[in-house]
Amino acid sequence: MSNPALPGRSNLRRALSSNGALLAVIALLILLVLVGAGLNDRFATVSNLTNVFEQSAGLGLVSLGQTLTVLTAGIDLSVGSMMSLISTLASGLIDGDLARAAWVIPALLVLAAAIGGGNGLLIHWLGVHPLIVTLGTGTVMQGVVLLYSLTPTGAMPFELEWIAYDRFLGLPIGATITVLLFVLVALMLRYTTIGRDVYAYGDDPEAARLMGISQRKVLIFVYAMSGFFAGLAGLYLSIRFGIGDPYQGQNYTLASITPVVVGGTMLTGGRGGVIGTLFGVLLVSLLNNLLNFLQVSTHLQLVVQGLIIIAAVSIYIERKRGLA
Amino acid sequence: MSGATQTGAPAFGGEFFARYGIYLFLALLIAGGGLISPSFVSAGNINNMLVQLAPLGIVVIGQAFVIISRGLDLSVASVMATAAVMTSLYTSDNSSAPLIVASALAVALATGLVNGLLVTKRNVSPFLATLATAIMLQGIRFWLTSGAPSGNIPPLFKQIGAGSLGGVPISLVIFLVIAVVFWVVLHRSAYGRALYIVGGNPIAGRLVGLSSDRVIIVAYMISSTLAATAGLILAGFAGVVDNFVGRGFELDSIVAAVIGGVALSGGRGGIAGAVVGAAILIAIFNLVLLIGAPVQFQIIIKGAVIVLAAAFYVKKSKS
Known part of the structure; x- marks a missing residue:
């Protein structure tokens, strides 16, 4: 951010750096599977890998939205509360009735996107760092959902469980849809004006302003997307578990950032992309699964998670320095 | 508040509010709270709030150092809990006290050093660096x-955390001593001046020959050391230890600092403001419970205060 790069060159640098990061994370993923296969003969089986894939859908959805805010050098710390809010409202309002789900689910997704867009608008209006704004709005949302219900309430219709548990051509449906959404967002970022604006704004907000890109539009867009996908993750998990939970998203706020960073999207904005995040999600999920197989205590898994963040960030920073 | 005067020269009224608005707000809050609920200003309740203020106040002082350096310390709660856990790791009599203090200090200094090194030498964003050390x-x-x-x-430790000296809680005395010492460090020492320069304008800092890396690393070490101190006090206050002593302090301390005028953009704010910010937060939480509102309103009001306080200072510095 501190060095004013020429817009023309920064495109090239961006492409080099994000592709490099993408290749690195894919190589790590392959390495992990190979090492895992050597360490435990049940790890690299189709059924285990499919299970890991199925279980990573929730994290995938939140991280997908989070990537967009990070691309603008922002962050959305309200995603966890958003998941809790949407999942609890869904489960409470639907209460097991499929007919009600038909309007409650779309309405809640609109609500999630609207609240997210509100975050973007607030950040634009107030000129306050997104960290603080979304921390504040996330806290308010957590309070609101606890006012609605202190405990898991209602039920999701079991007729929808196929989304989480059924397989199509051997692939878990929910996780496969998640991957398709990743691809869709990647295409949107690449081929639409708003997508390119997100990168331009993240790379250099001042230059973007001079190019006539509206800060308000970009911020509303990325935070609305982040809210929408967090809401979707909340719905997915409540369908999977059959009920919404006012604390469902608690651990997801910070967890959603690890795959983004591991996937090569820089917190300084403008570099990286959602496909990197997709592989970041798979890497994190597979690593946790492997550590479980190796009977590493869940406590030490936390240490590993911290090390991954540091390693990822340090490696990519060096890359940026080397190229800059 | 010497830092606040270094930047810009807002209009007289604006400057007055930016500098003293926070104290005015605390006074109004206490007066208004007393009107709404007389028991709010009873001696017992004020004592109660001061005891709650001590640990948060200690943490927010350290947080202020880091934020002035243009950073952020999300690891304070984890450091607090880890220091607290140390109290139950050895024998349960006073002979283990030096060992407990030494291990808590070691954890704190190591964490602060790692945070500082990651932020300065590896250029990791403070958010991620301190998040990663917190998780680790x-x-x-747990392990x-x-x-x-x-x-x-x-x-x-129980005496220090929950006891009192001639009616004054010992934890409050410790907090006040720390506040005075670090007020001097921040506002009257060469290190404090260096911190404001490094945080407010890193390039200028380099030009005048400051080793900005060292200044920043020391800020992180101060923050984790104060967090460990607060962790020991809280453990003593509760009398039992769990793995989550200080849960929520990382965000509360940042919020308190921001309410108190410590700008996240670095180089601005001071100890007095940060401590008053913490007092406002404690008073609001207390008041919500006293007027019999559901505890959820504490959470909602906290969220709203975060955004409003930050917006207040941003608008001020723009005008």
Whole structure:
């Protein structure tokens, strides 16, 4: 951010750096599977890998939205509360009735996107760092959902469980849809004006302003997307578990950032992309699964998670320095 | 508040509010609270709030150092809990006190050093660096205690955490001493001046020959050391230890600092403001409960205050 790069060159640098990061994370993923296969003969089986894939859908959805805010050098710390809010409202309002789900689910997704867009608008209006704004709005949302219900309430219709548990051509449906959404967002970022604006704004907000890109539009867009996908993750998990939970998203706020960073999207904005995040999600999920197989205590898994963040960030920073 | 005067020269009224608005707000809050609920200003309740203020106040002082350096310390809660866990790791009599203090200090200094090194030498964003160390410390703590700490806290710590000297809570005395010492460090020492320069304008800092890396690393070490101190006090206050002593302090301390005028953009704010910010937060939480509102309103109001306070200072510095 501190060095004013020429817009023309920064495109090239961006492409080099994000592709490099993408290749690195894919190589790590392959390495992990190979090492895992050597360490435990049940790890690299189709059924285990499919299970890991199925279980990573929730994290995938939140991280997908989070990537967009990070691309603008922002962050959305309200995603966890958003998941809790949407999942609890869904489960409470639907209460097991499929007919009600038909309007409650779309309405809640609109609500999630609207609240997210509100975050973007607030950040634009107030000129306050997104960290603080979304921390504040996330806290308010957590309070609101606890006012609605202190405990898991209602039920999701079991007729929808196929989304989480059924397989199509051997692939878990929910996780496969998640991957398709990743691809869709990647295409949107690449081929639409708003997508390119997100990168331009993240790379250099001042230059973007001079190019006539509206800060308000970009911020509303990325935070609305982040809210929408967090809401979707909340719905997915409540369908999977059959009920919404006012604390469902608690651990997801910070967890959603690890795959983004591991996937090569820089917190300084403008570099990286959602496909990197997709592989970041798979890497994190597979690593946790492997550590479980190796009977590493869940406590030490936390240490590993911290090390991954540091390693990822340090490696990519060096890359940026080397190229800059 | 010497830092506040270094930047810009807003209109007289604006400057007055930016500098003293926070104190005015606390006074109004206490007066208004007393009108709404007379028991709010009773001696017992004020004592109660001051005891709650001590640990948060200690943490927010350290947080202010880091934020002035243009950073952020999300690891304070994890450091607090890890220091607290140390109290139950050895024998339960006072003879283990030096060992407990030494290990808590070691954890704190190591964490601060790692945070500082990651931020300066590896250019990691403070958010991620301190998040990563917080997660790792949590893992180490769980592993050390096998998930649930057992054992007793030496009586000395209970006295410090919950006892009082001639009616004044000991924890409050410790907090006040720390506040005065670090006020001097921040506002009257060469290090404090260097910190404001490095945080406010890193390039200028380099030009005048400051080793900005060292200044920043020391800020992180101050923050984790104060967090460990607060962790020991809280453990003594509760009398039992769990793995989450200080949960929420990382965000509360940032919020308190921001309310108190410590700008996240670095180089601005001071100890007095940060401490008053913490007092406002404690008073609001207390008031919500006193007027009988559901505890959820504490959460909602906290969220709203975060955004409003930050917006207040941003608008001020723009005008």
